[in-house]
Amino acid sequence: MDFSFTEEQRIWHDTLHSFMEKEVSREYTREHDANRDFPEDVYRKMADQGWLGLMVPEEDGGVAADPIMFAIFCEAIGKHSLDTAACIMTSMFTAGNISRHGTPEQKQKYLQPFLKGDAKFSISISEPGSGSDAASARSTARLEGDEWVLNGNKVWCSGAQLPGATIAILARTDQDRYNGFSLFLVPNTTPGLDIKKMNTVVRKSLGTTEFFMDNMRIPKNAILGEVGRGWHYIGEHLEYERLSIAASQVGNARTALDDTIRYTKDRKQFGKPLSSFQVLKHRMAQNEAELAAARLLVYSAASKMARGERAVKEVSMAKLITSETLFRIAFNGMQALGGYAQLPEYDMERYFREAKHGMVGGGTNEILRSIIAKDMGL
Numbered sequence: 180m181d182f183s184f185t186e187e188q189r190i191w192h193d194t195l196h197s198f199m200e201k202e203v204s205r206e207y208t209r210e211h212d213a214n215r216d217f218p219e220d221v222y223r224k225m226a227d228q229g230w231l232g233l234m235v236p237e238e239d240g241g242v243a244a245d246p247i248m249f250a251i252f253c254e255a256i257g258k259h260s261l262d263t264a265a266c267i268m269t270s271m272f273t274a275g276n277i278s279r280h281g282t283p284e285q286k287q288k289y290l291q292p293f294l295k296g297d298a299k300f301s302i303s304i305s306e307p308g309s310g311s312d313a314a315s316a317r318s319t320a321r322l323e324g325d326e327w328v329l330n331g332n333k334v335w336c337s338g339a340q341l342p343g344a345t346i347a348i349l350a351r352t353d354q355d356r357y358n359g360f361s362l363f364l365v366p367n368t369t370p371g372l373d374i375k376k377m378n379t380v381v382r383k384s385l386g387t388t389e390f391f392m393d394n395m396r397i398p399k400n401a402i403l404g405e406v407g408r409g410w411h412y413i414g415e416h417l418e419y420e421r422l423s424i425a426a427s428q429v430g431n432a433r434t435a436l437d438d439t440i441r442y443t444k445d446r447k448q449f450g451k452p453l454s455s456f457q458v459l460k461h462r463m464a465q466n467e468a469e470l471a472a473a474r475l476l477v478y479s480a481a482s483k484m485a486r487g488e489r490a491v492k493e494v495s496m497a498k499l500i501t502s503e504t505l506f507r508i509a510f511n512g513m514q515a516l517g518g519y520a521q522l523p524e525y526d527m528e529r530y531f532r533e534a535k536h537g538m539v540g541g542g543t544n545e546i547l548r549s550i551i552a553k554d555m556g557l
């Protein structure tokens with residue numbers, strides 16, 4: 180089996196890495212993390228390159244990347260910043276949903292500004308009482324004449340507070356556990372929507388929110404696709420979402436390990452570089468091997484998807500293993516950098532914080548293990 184990139188994939192990889200090197204530098208990422216600022220200029224520059232349209236088909240103005248090209252993209256951003264990766268990718272999945280299920284008017288209203296970098300999307304599934312058990316969500320949408328009336332409390336909705344954001348809100352139009360959900364496109368300026376930013380230690384640039392809907396009225400045509408299909412629409416992009424997280428975690432783990440190697444080679448104690456102490460050397464060697472294995476899982480899942488096959492188990496395995504690999508690498512990095520690991524200017528504390536979140540966001544590791552077990556017939 181040949182694991183090397185094709186010529187086209189290699190050129191894409193190199194183009195992305197030189198763009199990220201220039202536009203998403205360490206200083207840039209640190210500053211945006213510290214100030215909780217969205218990387219607006221990078222978002223626009225990516226739009227100018229046409230990259231926001233990676234999940235949008237050509238007939239809707241996108242470039243429809245295959246899953247391997249998409250994974251290369253996610254790995255490249257993640258190498259520089261997991262938060263920036265989330266800032267770019269969160270919108271992409273809803274854009275894909277609008278392409279697949281939107282009316283011509285919705286495509287005109289939402290997709291065209293998005294592709295130009297003038298609009299963003301966020302996805303609202305979670306509620307205070309429904310996290311892993313997302314299908315127990317209770318927010319409701321009721322049709323009254325020409326309007327839907329939405330009520331409920333959503334939580335962890337990342338990016339909902341950003342200027343120009345439209346939220347894809349999952350709400351109950353019926354009591355059926357899965358077929359009772361519909362998906363609505365709601366601009367964040369809609370009256371009756373009260374959005375509060377949450378003070379998280381991760382995803383500081385993207386930001387995440389809690390919001391309340393108090394008899395929020397939206398037009399009848401704000402529904403995306405068919406009544407009762409919301410759960411299925413959200414599920415459609417789960418494989419891409421998990422692939423994207425896994426690939427960006429691999430990119431970030433590479434940087435965290437490279438930083439550890441560089442630091443331990445430079446830093447001397449007892450008259451020798453830290454890297455000469457066997458305990459540290461072996462930890463880094465172990466991490467190198469684990470990272471190589473994790474990366475193979477990502478591209479193996481992407482290859483399966485590129486062949487047009489479902490890869491629910493493969494993306495679950497990739498996200499599970501890459502999150503644990505990144506966490507171990509960042510944890511060992513925190514130890515190897517000693518006290519300096521605590522300083523934001525050494526970046527390790529950011530990798531560590533983001534690594535921990537990787538075990539929860541986009542489906543917790545326990546839930547991923549349950550998905551894998553189910554596929555194994557357990």
Ligand SMILES: Cc1cc2nc3c(=O)[nH]c(=O)nc-3n(C[C@H](O)[C@H](O)[C@H](O)COP(=O)(O)OP(=O)(O)OC[C@H]3O[C@@H](n4cnc5c(N)ncnc54)[C@H](O)[C@@H]3O)c2cc1C
Nearest residue numbers: 302303304305310311335336337382387541542543545546
């Ligand atoms: C920074 C951040 C950004 C987020 N962004 C979004 C977003 O944009 N949109 C959105 O809708 N959601 C978002 N989320 C929500 C995220 O998807 C949930 O946090 C996640 O699904 C877990 O839900 P929970 O936090 O309620 O934990 P819970 O479901 O309460 O789980 C708590 C613990 O119990 C374990 N557990 C639960 N059920 C089982 C089980 N059956 N078997 C074994 N263990 C179990 C979990 O694995 C976990 O370890 C975000 C979360 C964070 C922290």
